Structure formats: structure tokens, C-alpha cells
Amino acid sequence: MADLTSNFIGIETPNPFWLASAPPTDKEYNVRRAFEAGWGGAVWKTLGEDGPPVVNVNGPRYGAIWGADRRLLGLNNIELITDRPLGINLKEMTRVKKDYPDRAIIASLMVPVNEDCWKEILLRVAETGCDGVELNFGCPHGMSERGMGSAVGQVPEYVGQVTEWCKKHTCLPVIVKLTPNITDIRKPAQAARDGGADAVSLINTINSITSVNLDSFAPEPAIDGKGAHGGYCGPAVKPIALNMVAELARTKSLQGLPISGIGGIGTWRDAAEFLALGAGNVQVCTAAMTYGFRIVKEMISGLSQYMDEKGFSSIDELVGRAVPNLSDWQNLNLNYVAKARINQELCIKCGRCYAACEDTSHQAITMSKNRIFGVDDGECVACNLCVNVCPVEGCITMEQLPPGSLDERTGKTVVAQYANWTQHPNNPGACAAE
Amino acid sequence: MAISALASGIVPNRLARRQYADNFSDLHPRLNDHEAMVAADQCYFCHDAPCVDACPTEIDIPLFIRQIATRTPEAAAKTIFSQNILGGMCARVCPTETLCEQACVREVAESKPVKIGQLQRYATDALMDSDIHPFNRAASTGKKIAVAGAGPAGLACAHRLAMKGHDVAIFEARGKPGGLNEFGIAAYKTVDGFAKREIDWLLQIGGITLKPGVRIGGNLTIRQLKADFDAVFLGIGLGGTGRLGLENEDMAGIRDAVDFIAELRQAGDFSTIPVGRDVVVVGGGMTAIDAAVQSRLLGALNVTLAYRRSLDMMKASRHERDLATSKGVRIITGAVPVAIRGNGSVEEIEFEYSDDNLEPTGHKFAIPADQVLKAIGQKLADADLPETENGKIKTTGAGRTSTEGIWAGGDCTLAGDDLTVTAVAEGRDAAEDIDRCLMS
Ligand SMILES: Cc1cc2nc3c(=O)[nH]c(=O)nc-3n(C[C@H](O)[C@H](O)[C@H](O)COP(=O)(O)OP(=O)(O)OC[C@H]3O[C@@H](n4cnc5c(N)ncnc54)[C@H](O)[C@@H]3O)c2cc1C
Numbered sequence: 045m046a047d048l049t050s051n052f053i054g055i056e057t058p059n060p061f062w063l064a065s066a067p068p069t070d071k072e073y074n075v076r077r078a079f080e081a082g083w084g085g086a087v088w089k090t091l092g093e094d095g096p097p098v099v100n101v102n103g104p105r106y107g108a109i110w111g112a113d114r115r116l117l118g119l120n121n122i123e124l125i126t127d128r129p130l131g132i133n134l135k136e137m138t139r140v141k142k143d144y145p146d147r148a149i150i151a152s153l154m155v156p157v158n159e160d161c162w163k164e165i166l167l168r169v170a171e172t173g174c175d176g177v178e179l180n181f182g183c184p185h186g187m188s189e190r191g192m193g194s195a196v197g198q199v200p201e202y203v204g205q206v207t208e209w210c211k212k213h214t215c216l217p218v219i220v221k222l223t224p225n226i227t228d229i230r231k232p233a234q235a236a237r238d239g240g241a242d243a244v245s246l247i248n249t250i251n252s253i254t255s256v257n258l259d260s261f262a263p264e265p266a267i268d269g270k271g272a273h274g275g276y277c278g279p280a281v282k283p284i285a286l287n288m289v290a291e292l293a294r295t296k297s298l299q300g301l302p303i304s305g306i307g308g309i310g311t312w313r314d315a316a317e318f319l320a321l322g323a324g325n326v327q328v329c330t331a332a333m334t335y336g337f338r339i340v341k342e343m344i345s346g347l348s349q350y351m352d353e354k355g356f357s358s359i360d361e362l363v364g365r366a367v368p369n370l371s372d373w374q375n376l377n378l379n380y381v382a383k384a385r386i387n388q389e390l391c392i393k394c395g396r397c398y399a400a401c402e403d404t405s406h407q408a409i410t411m412s413k414n415r416i417f418g419v420d421d422g423e424c425v426a427c428n429l430c431v432n433v434c435p436v437e438g439c440i441t442m443e444q445l446p447p448g449s450l451d452e453r454t455g456k457t458v459v460a461q462y463a464n465w466t467q468h469p470n471n472p473g474a475c476a477a478e
Numbered sequence: 479m480a481i482s483a484l485a486s487g488i489v490p491n492r493l494a495r496r497q498y499a500d501n502f503s504d505l506h507p508r509l510n511d512h513e514a515m516v517a518a519d520q521c522y523f524c525h526d527a528p529c530v531d532a533c534p535t536e537i538d539i540p541l542f543i544r545q546i547a548t549r550t551p552e553a554a555a556k557t558i559f560s561q562n563i564l565g566g567m568c569a570r571v572c573p574t575e576t577l578c579e580q581a582c583v584r585e586v587a588e589s590k591p592v593k594i595g596q597l598q599r600y601a602t603d604a605l606m607d608s609d610i611h612p613f614n615r616a617a618s619t620g621k622k623i624a625v626a627g628a629g630p631a632g633l634a635c636a637h638r639l640a641m642k643g644h645d646v647a648i649f650e651a652r653g654k655p656g657g658l659n660e661f662g663i664a665a666y667k668t669v670d671g672f673a674k675r676e677i678d679w680l681l682q683i684g685g686i687t688l689k690p691g692v693r694i695g696g697n698l699t700i701r702q703l704k705a706d707f708d709a710v711f712l713g714i715g716l717g718g719t720g721r722l723g724l725e726n727e728d729m730a731g732i733r734d735a736v737d738f739i740a741e742l743r744q745a746g747d748f749s750t751i752p753v754g755r756d757v758v759v760v761g762g763g764m765t766a767i768d769a770a771v772q773s774r775l776l777g778a779l780n781v782t783l784a785y786r787r788s789l790d791m792m793k794a795s796r797h798e799r800d801l802a803t804s805k806g807v808r809i810i811t812g813a814v815p816v817a818i819r820g821n822g823s824v825e826e827i828e829f830e831y832s833d834d835n836l837e838p839t840g841h842k843f844a845i846p847a848d849q850v851l852k853a854i855g856q857k858l859a860d861a862d863l864p865e866t867e868n869g870k871i872k873t874t875g876a877g878r879t880s881t882e883g884i885w886a887g888g889d890c891t892l893a894g895d896d897l898t899v900t901a902v903a904e905g906r907d908a909a910e911d912i913d914r915c916l917m918s
């Protein structure tokens with residue numbers, strides 16, 4: 045079995061699966077259960093200043109959207125940081141870390157933008173024996189109204205400033221957790237790096253309203269007839285998170301900045317994709333909240349089977365492997381030509397490919413009287429829509445036209461040579477290929 | 479040339495050749511990838527899942543289904559095999575409708591459970607096809623354990639013991655291992671020599687010596703085994719059969735259903751198996767159903783299954799009964815055999831209707847029968863065993879018998895319940911207990 049040991053900014057854990065700062069890590073009881081189930085680390089639910097803790101609403105905190113069969117696809121929450129006293133959390137962290145020395149405990153922190161506040165909490169947190177701190181610059185609701193969370197994360201200067209203070213006042217590794225509620229994720233990441241961060245983690249939740257009650261006209265989740273926007277997470281946000289992680293991983297000025305990938309991870313495959321796109325480890329929240337801590341067993345067995353199959357002996361061999369293949373659109377090979385192909389043996393004749401292509405695309409799917417579906421190469425632009433709407437996986441595939449064959453749509457012979465938009469005659473700014 | 483289906487008497491070749499192949503093909507062929515994904519998608523990954531409790535071997539079903547859903551059927555198989563080394567056979571033969579699938583929360587919600595058994599087959603086939611044995615033996619302990627009987631109980635026990643580093647010798651009375659996996663289970667549940675393949679695969683763990691053709695209690699006594707080995711496990715099943723207690727019971731044409739099935743399972747070529755035109759099976763369990771269905775599949779024209787109590791008291795599940803009736807078996811209930819008639823060989827069998835307490839009603843009827851198969855229960859065939867009760871070995875805890883150093887499990891014990899999966903669970907648990915006793 046492959047070795048899943050992970051070393052993220054010097055923090056060694058038996059596997060790269062950590063629980064993200066959220067309700068699953070809000071107390072000793074939960075974190076112990078998580079470690080028993082096999083999680084490699086836990087970022088404790090965000091701690092605030094000493095003194096009277098924040099209070100949460102006493103009605104629903106969550107809204108959700110579901111796919112077929114009521115599978116939870118997206119979760120939205122209006123929960124604040126921990127509403128338990130700082131002292132209790134710190135005591136619990138100390139106890140858990142002592143009992144699970146091989147697992148990581150990271151303290152997630154959020155205090156006002158004031159050096160003394162950060163200094164004070166950092167000193168207290170260090171006494172727990174925890175392995176690092178994560179600065180929560182991401183919470184997009186409630187706390188941001190108080191000038192914390194995403195209110196900090198959206199201003200790169202603040203991000204840099206607070207990171208600097210933290211590096212100054214603690215020797216623990218500092219992870220900066222970024223908010224996705226920003227136009228260019230590279231800016232706060234750069235600020236964190238410039239401030240001395242050891243790593244960034246992303247994404248926190250995305251501003252969202254999941255639904256509106258059409259009788260009471262209140263956005264859900266509604267508290268006494270009123271709603272507020274919340275933070276979105278779960279499977280639905282994975283593509284957004286993956287893109288943001290990848291953006292950082294391929295940015296030159298951020299090379300070498302470790303990334304903890306978060307957002308919509310629920311299976312070993314999701315995790316492997318984040319790792320391949322440059323994350324050094326991953327954090328999980330919604331999937332654990334949906335299915336319980338036991339899902340980590342599948343993540344462990346799946347990732348190790350995959351690594352065995354690929355012949356990877358350590359996580360590092362996987363990390364970043366897909367990054368070189370991420371490029372800008374303008375660099376994609378325009379001489380690569382594919383066509384849709386329908387496997388008649390697998391086809392169940394639902395006709396969804398036909399509806400999709402005929403009504404909304406290129407009229408390239410043909411249909412005979414007895415419901416045999418085919419592809420008209422003269423029209424097919426290889427857009428992949430039919431593949432994506434087909435209910436049978438592998439029934440429709442995109443097959444590359446080999447160089448030398450005729451693309452019936454353009455009437456041109458497919459050439460082997462790579463050519464992209466920057467060289468294309470239709471591009472007014474094209475520069476001729478060398 | 480097929481003999482006409484109408485010929486009376488017990489004869490082979492009742493069907494055209496290719497019909498045998500059709501009739502005895504896989505009852506539930508393996509799910510293809512698409513079917514498996516759709517089926518796996520149905521699982522809710524329940525907490526403390528009721529299906530797990532309902533499985534005698536307590537396989538972590540939600541986990542293995544999630545592993546299938548994430549396209550690691552090999553990991554799923556390992557989850558299965560770590561609890562049930564005969565998970566491949568169980569996937570084929572377990573009456574899931576009364577076990578895991580009955581407990582599935584989807585059964586409550588939509589009367590349609592997740593296809594747990596078929597998903598289990600999908601996963602176990604994936605790993606076994608690649609001929610990977612996913613477990614390694616622990617370092618040798620130097621302890622020697624004798625296992626009597628190479629049925630599911632004995633095999634599961636032997637594998638677990640071998641895994642823990644003990645040396646195991648399995649003594650098997652028959653010339654071939656497998657127990658009822660090899661000689662009992664309906665042919666259409668375990669096609670293409672699966673029982674043998676599974677044993678070859680299981681033995682890859684190493685440390686197990688198979689000694690076929692050795693009956694414990696013959697030249698080699700249990701006492702001798704006790705002296706020669708550090709522990710003994712008895713998984714000898716139920717080799718004996720019951721009797722109807724009727725005159726003419728030994729007339730030609732009348733036999734035990736288990737013998738008929740054993741012959742059929744070993745035939746290789748089903749067309750060579752003789753079967754009556756008018757077959758009557760007496761009994762109400764899985765054996766009765768299997769005998770009746772397979773008689774039909776061999777070409778018997780009329781097959782009647784007669785059970786002495788009412789339908790809902792039959793041991794065969796509704797699913798099994800539906801299978802039988804769909805194959806053209808007629809099921810009569812509340813009928814007790816009272817007379818066998820014939821001239822040299824059986825010609826008819828007479829029944830009397832009775833209530834659930836077997837009180838006769840005085841109403842009688844006779845059915846023509848050129849073959850009668852008795853499936854009225856098996857019992858222990860061996861003597862000189864640890865203490866028995868109701869004809870089965872008494873055990874406490876994880877298979878401990880009244881004699882120290884001797885464990886037992888599977889059908890031969892009171893705790894057995896005529897299920898392959900229960901035999902596996904008991905064999906495994908006894909192995910764990912033996913290991914604890916020997917190593918502490
Ligand atoms: C016809 C039939 C169909 C069945 N169908 C199903 C089904 O579909 N699903 C299901 O779950 N269960 C089914 N069962 C029940 C299932 O087969 C048994 O519960 C299971 O095989 C019990 O396993 P075991 O190891 O205890 O005994 P067995 O399988 O009976 O194995 C015992 C072994 O011990 C050997 N042996 C006996 N005496 C000695 C001795 N003195 N020394 C050495 N070896 C000895 C025997 O030869 C045999 O190989 C069926 C049973 C029958 C008869």
C-alpha cells in the first residue's frame with residue numbers, strides 16, 4: 045500500500061486529509077471522533093478574542109441545494125466563528141493534541157485588525173502545543189460586517205499586514221486562508237506571501253443565497269421571516285476552488301508557496317485532483333458534515349490504490365503534476381480536431397444528445413426513424429455537449445481525427461502541426477509562426 | 479438427440495443441448511460498469527447502517543459501495559474480504575432479500591433496496607479476476623491447528639488462522655474441498671467453476687495444507703487431532719439426512735435432494751443427469767426449492783414442491799419461491815406425505831392436508847411421481863463429538879465446544895442457520911478466539 049504520509053510546511057500527518065475549520069472541528073468530542081476515524085489533521089473551528097464569545101442565530105444556519113435523489117450538492121451557512129469561550133477551546137486543543145501527537149491540530153484565528161489582538165491570541169494558542177495557525181480571512185457573513193473575515197481577505201494590504209504581525213509574534217507556521225469573494229485570487233495570495241506566510245489555504249465559502257421561500261418571500265435559511273446571505277460550500281464549489289488553487293499554483297511570483305486545497309472535496313478523486321493542481325494537502329468540511337467522518341476511509345483507500353496503480357511512492361510525486369498542463373486559452377492547439385462518436389451498443393436511445401445539439405448547438409446529431417442516433421461530421425464542432433448530457437457514461441466519446449484525414453466541417457485536411465490563436469490568420473494581432 | 483420431454487421414468491437428455499446452457503446460465507450476471515455506478519449511487523452511506531447489522535459477517539457495506547462509486551472496486555473488495563473471505567460466494571448465494579437488502583433504508587423508503595449483493599459481486603469479481611490476493615500472512619507463530627471440513631466454515635476459519643501466522647491443516651472427508659459451495663448451492667448461482675476458483679484464490683494466503691479424502695472420526699479420531707495439534711476446529715456441516723418414516727421409502731426413484739443436487743453440481747454436462755417426468759419434492763427450505771427448480775431446468779415436465787405447513791412458514795424466502803414458480807414449479811402447502819406407491823419403483827405419492835400444527839384434516843390427494851426428492855432437513859452424521867443438543871454441536875461464545883481446545887462453527891452447530899454467510903462468520907470468529915487463546 046502506498047505511503048500517504050504528508051509533510052505540509054513541516055507538519056507531518058499520516059495522510060493529507062485534514063478537516064477544515066468548521067463545525068466538525070468545533071470541539072474535543074468531534075475532533076477525537078475524527079481522529080479515530082482516521083483524519084490526518086484538523087483545523088480547529090475559528091477562535092476569536094478572549095471575553096464573551098460571539099453568539100449564533102437560534103434558528104436555521106444552513107440552506108442547501110440538492111441534485112437528483114436529494115443528494116446534497118451545495119450547502120450555505122450563516123454560522124459565525126466558535127461561540128464557545130476561548131479558554132475551553134484551548135484546553136480541549138491541548139488535550140487532543142497530547143493524545144494524538146501524530147495528527148495535526150491547527151488553530152484557526154480571527155480577531156480584529158490590531159496587532160495587540162493578534163499577538164495576544166497567538167501567545168495563548170502556542171501553549172496548546174498545536175502545529176500551526178490558520179488566519180481566517182475568509183468568513184463572508186456576519187464576521188465580515190464586523191471588519192473581520194472576508195473584510196480583511198478582500199483587501200490585500202490588510203492580508204499582508206496581519207500576516208506580518210503574526211509571523212512576528214509566533215514561531216508556529218502561519219497559513220493564510222483566503223476568501224474566494226474577490227476578483228483576482230492572486231492578489232491576496234501575493235500579499236500573504238509578501239507578509240511572510242508559510243502557506244495559503246483556499247477556498248473559504250462563497251457569498252450565496254440558496255433559495256427563496258415563495259410563500260413567505262424570505263431568502264432561506266430564514267430567521268423569523270428574514271434572511272441574510274451566507275457562505276456556499278460543498279460539491280458545487282469544487283470547480284471554483286480548483287481553478288483558484290490552480291491559478292496560484294501556476295503564478296510565477298507565487299512559486300514555492302504551499303497551498304492547502306479546500307472546497308467541495310468529498311472523495312479520494314476530488315482530493316487527488318486538488319493535489320495534481322498544486323495543493324500540498326487538502327481540507328474537507330461539507331462532505332464530512334453530509335456523510336460523517338467515516339468518508340476518510342474511502343479517501344485513504346482510494347488515494348493509496350491510485351498511487352499504487354500510478355507507481356507513486358509519495359504524495360509529493362502527485363502534487364502539482366497537472367500544473368504544467370494548465371495553460372491560457374490562447375495557447376490551446378487549434379489544429380487538434382475531434383468528432384463525437386456514439387457507441388451504438390451502449391446507446392439507450394433517450395435522444396438527449398439530439399435535443400441538446402439540435403436545439404442549442406450545431407445540428408450535428410442525426411436521428412433515424414427507428415431512433416438510431418449518429419453524428420454528422422460535417423456539422424460537429426466537437427463541443428462535448430452531447431457527451432455531457434448523455435446519461436450513459438462512455439456512450440458518446442470525443443475521438444481525435446488523425447492528421448491527414450479530412451475534417452468534413454471545414455473541408456480542410458487535419459494537420460499534425462501545433463498552431464494556436466496567437467498565430468491564427470483571423471486574429472488581428474497574430475504573429476506568424478516561426 | 480433429446481429424448482422427448484414426455485418420456486416417463488428417470489432419464490437423461492430430456493432437452494435439446496443448447497437449452498441446458500440457457501437454463502443453467504448465471505442467475506444474476508455481473509453488473510456492467512454503468513449498472514454498478516447507477517446502483518452504487520443509490521447508497522445513502524447511512525450512519526451505523528442497518529444493512530451492516532443484518533449481514534452475519536458485518537461487512538462495511540456503505541464503505542465498499544462508496545469505494546465502488548469512486549471507482550476503486552478493488553479497494554471495495556478488500557473491505558468485503560477483510561470481514562468475509564468468501565464474499566465472492568456470498569455475493570452469489572446469500573438470500574439478500576432476508577439479510578442486508580431487507581434492512582436497507584431504501585427498502586423502507588421505496589420498497590427497493592440498494593443492490594448490495596450484486597454490487598458485492600461486482601467488487602469481488604474485479605479483484606479476483608486480477609488474481610490478487612489482498613492479504614499477507616503474519617510471521618509464523620509455530621502453532622498448528624487442525625480444521626475438519628473444507629466447507630465455508632472451515633475455509634473461513636483456516637484463512638483467518640493462516641493470516642495470523644498459524645499453520646493450518648484442513649481434513650476434508652470428500653475428495654474435493656468446498657463443502658456445499660461445491661456440492662450443494664444451485665448450479666445457476668455459482669457458474670463456471672466459481673467454487674473451485676474461489677478456494678484456489680483463498681489458499682494463496684499460504685500456510686494451509688489441504689488433506690482431501692480424510693474423514694475425521696474414521697482412522698483419524700478427534701482425540702488424535704487434539705493430541706497432534708494446538709487447537710481443533712470442526713466445520714463438518716450436516717452430512718446426514720432425515721427420513722419421512724413411510725413404508726416404501728427406499729423404493730427406486732426416491733432419494734435425498736442433497737444427493738441429487740451434489741450429482742448435478744459435479745456433472746459437468748447437465749444433459750447426462752437423469753430426471754423424472756413427474757418430480758415431487760418434499761420439503762420447504764432452500765434445498766427443496768433448489769431441487770425443484772433444477773429438476774425443471776433439467777427438463778422435468780411436472781415438478782411439484784409439497785410443504786407440510788403454510789406458505790409463510792416455509793424457510794425458503796418469498797424471492798426463492800417466486801423464482802421457483804417462475805420456472806414452472808407448482809408449490810402445494812399444508813400437505814403431509816402419507817403413502818408412497820409403486821411397483822418396483824415409485825409411481826405416486828399420497829398427501830394429506832393438515833394445519834400448521836400438522837393436525838391431519840382427513841382430506842387426501844395423490845400425485846403421480848416417477849421421482850421423489852426428499853429435502854426434509856439434514857443432521858449430523860458423525861458420532862464421538864463434543865456435547866450436542868438437538869442433534870447439533872453445542873457452542874458458547876465464539877464457537878467453543880464442551881471440550882477445551884475444540885471449536886466448532888457452521889451448520890454442524892446449534893448456532894448455525896443453514897446459511898453460507900453464517901458459516902463464514904462463525905469460522906472467522908472461532909479463528910479469532912483460537913488465536914487469542916493460543917497467543918495469550
Ligand atoms: C442444496 C442446498 C442449497 C443451499 N443454498 C444456499 C444458498 O443459496 N445460500 C446460502 O446462504 N446457503 C445455502 N445453503 C446452506 C449452505 O450451503 C450451508 O449453510 C453452508 O455450506 C454451511 O457451511 P459449513 O462449512 O458449515 O458446512 P458444509 O458446507 O456442509 O461443509 C462441511 C464440510 O465438512 C466435510 N465433512 C463432513 N464430515 C466430516 C468429517 N467427519 N471429517 C472431515 N470432513 C468432514 C464435508 O464433506 C464438507 O465438505 C444451501 C444448502 C443446501 C444443502
Ligand SMILES: Cc1cc2nc3c(=O)[nH]c(=O)nc-3n(C[C@H](O)[C@H](O)[C@H](O)COP(=O)(O)O)c2cc1C
Pocket residue numbers: 064065066067089090119121123124125126152180182183221247248249276277278279281306307308309327328329330331
Ligand atoms: C457551517 C460552516 C462553518 C464554517 N466555519 C468556518 C470557520 O469558522 N472558519 C473557517 O475558516 N472556515 C469556516 N467554514 C468554511 C470551511 O472551512 C471550508 O472552507 C468551506 O466549507 C469549503 O469547504 P467544503 O466545500 O469542504 O465545505 C465553515 C463552513 C461551514 C459549512
Ligand code: SF4
Pocket residue numbers: none
Ligand atoms: S443537526 Fe438537527 S438535531 Fe442536531 S443540532 Fe442541528 S437541528 Fe438540532
